[in-house]
Amino acid sequence: MKSFEFIAPRTLDQVVELLPGPRDLKARDRVKLLAGGQDLLGELKEYLVAPEQVLNLKTVPGLSTFAERDSNYEVGALVTLAELEQSATLRRTHAMVAEAAGAVGSVQIRNQGTVGGNLCQRPRCWYYRHEQAVCIKKGGSECFAYGGLNKYNAILGGGPSYIVHPSDLAPALVAAGASATIRSKKGERTVELERFFTLPSEGAVTRENVLAPDEVLVRVDIPAMAGWTSTYMKFRERSSYDFALAAVALALRMEGGRIAEARLVLGGVAPIPWRCEKAEKALVGRKVDAKICALAGKLALEGAEPLAHNAYKLPLAQGLITKALRKLAGT
Ligand SMILES: Cc1cc2nc3c(=O)[nH]c(=O)nc-3n(C[C@H](O)[C@H](O)[C@H](O)COP(=O)(O)OP(=O)(O)OC[C@H]3O[C@@H](n4cnc5c(N)ncnc54)[C@H](O)[C@@H]3O)c2cc1C
Incomplete structure (x- = not known):
């Protein structure tokens, strides 16, 4: 790890004062923000980033607020995943968000990991994580x-x-219609969280979200979902702790045994949480039976282009949607 200056700002104003300019893309990795540190420390130790300054967000007051009002939630960037997982009210009103938080890594990771860090964590692709592989994510020319x-x-x-x-929380928060401040x-x-994440073909290929070099994520707001039920289902290779091979965040509003509204977002299959609007529309007005499960699965994965070794993700994601x-x- 290259040595750096460790700074403990006391206010958010100090944090943004120390960040590079909005268009200073070259300087973007000169200053790094530290939350729980579980992703950043790995990046530092592997020489994937070599900042001159690391700003500790944990010394900034006001970022750990977790407040509920009429089933609307204000979630500060430093709220831990464990707090979301263990919130009885969130479990009742937005089960998929609490379940997604509970699906992250291990107990230790959830105790230390924060909402901001989980949403802003970098990819886990092993080429990206290899110091010597200068892939397109790190400014090279090839994936x-x-x-x-x-x-x-x-x-x-x-492409x-x-x-x-890699985030488990992201698909659930997108399905919940959450926004990022x-x-x-x-x-x-x-910004609506659905617009927060960017495809490699849309934004800068070296980034995964809309944050400019001078910006910090301070909070996520989750609106009430009266009358909805929801769930998050994740398939991983190791059941002890692992990233999703595929995951599903699903929310339904039922009326008289039929689906009145649906939100379906996939994780682990795309560079962003993958909203499946066609499948959502097809679900409306239908009872849940084998036919509609198969149709929803087909529409959700429409346009999929598996690579040489990952076609298994298609039936895996479809199976999770049915489940x-x-x-x-x-039923
Ligand atoms: C062994 C292991 C298993 C894991 N398993 C999972 C898993 O199953 N699912 C999953 O989703 N994740 C997983 N993670 C990834 C990750 O560590 C956690 O998700 C955790 O939530 C990251 O939070 P943190 O606060 O520790 O982030 P940090 O490491 O502090 O930050 C992560 C990144 O986000 C940036 N950042 C942090 N806060 C902000 C902010 N407020 N504004 C802007 N940028 C910010 C940092 O600069 C850094 O680049 C795993 C990690 C490890 C090491």
């Missing part, structure tokens, strides 16, 4: 996973990079 070992990579939305977004020297802006639909419909 080595595309023609290489791509068992864990994207089947949807890939020119084929990473999958972002702070810079210019003030605050709010989640049946669980929520009680």
Whole structure:
């Protein structure tokens, strides 16, 4: 690890004062933000980033607020995954968010890991994580996973990079219609979480979200979902702790045994949480039976382009969709 200056800012104003300019892309990795540190420390130790300064967000007051009002939640960037997982009210009103938090890593990771860190963590693709592999994510010209070992990579939305977004929380928060509040020297802006994440073909291929170099994520707001039920289902290789090979965040509003509204977002299959609007529309007005489960699975994975070693993700994600639909419909 290269040595760096460790700074403990006392206010958010101090944090944004120390960040580079909004268009200073070259300086973006000169200053890094530290939350729980579980992803950042790995990156530092592997020489994936070599910042001059590390700003400890944990000394900044006001980022750990976890407040509920009429089933609307304000979740500060430093709220831990364990707090979400263990919240009885969140479990009742937004089960998929609490379940997704509870599906992250191990108990230790959830005790230390934060909401902001989970949403802003970097990809887990082993080419990206290898110090000597200068892949397209690190400014190189090629995605080595595309023609290489791509068992864990994207089947949807890939190109020119084929990473999958590693966050469990992200699909559930997108399905919940959550928004992110972002702070810079210019003030605050709010972005729907669905628009927070960017495809490699849309934004800068070296980033996974809309945060500019001068910005910090300060909070996530989750709106009430009266009348909805929801669940998060994840399949991983190791049951003790592991990233998702595929995951499903599903929310349904039922009326008279039929689906009145649906939200379906996939994790582990694309560089962003993958919203399946066609499948959501097809579910409306239907009872949950084998036919609609198969149709929802087919529409959700429409356009999938598996690489040489990851076609298994198609039936895996489709199986999880069926399981989640049946669980929520009680069939
Ligand atoms: C063994 C292991 C298993 C894991 N398993 C899972 C898993 O199953 N599912 C999963 O989702 N994740 C997993 N993770 C990834 C990750 O460590 C956790 O998700 C954790 O939530 C990260 O949070 P943190 O606060 O420790 O992040 P940090 O390491 O502090 O930060 C992560 C990144 O986000 C940036 N950042 C942090 N806060 C902010 C902010 N407020 N604004 C802007 N940028 C910010 C940091 O600069 C850094 O680049 C795992 C990690 C490990 C080491």
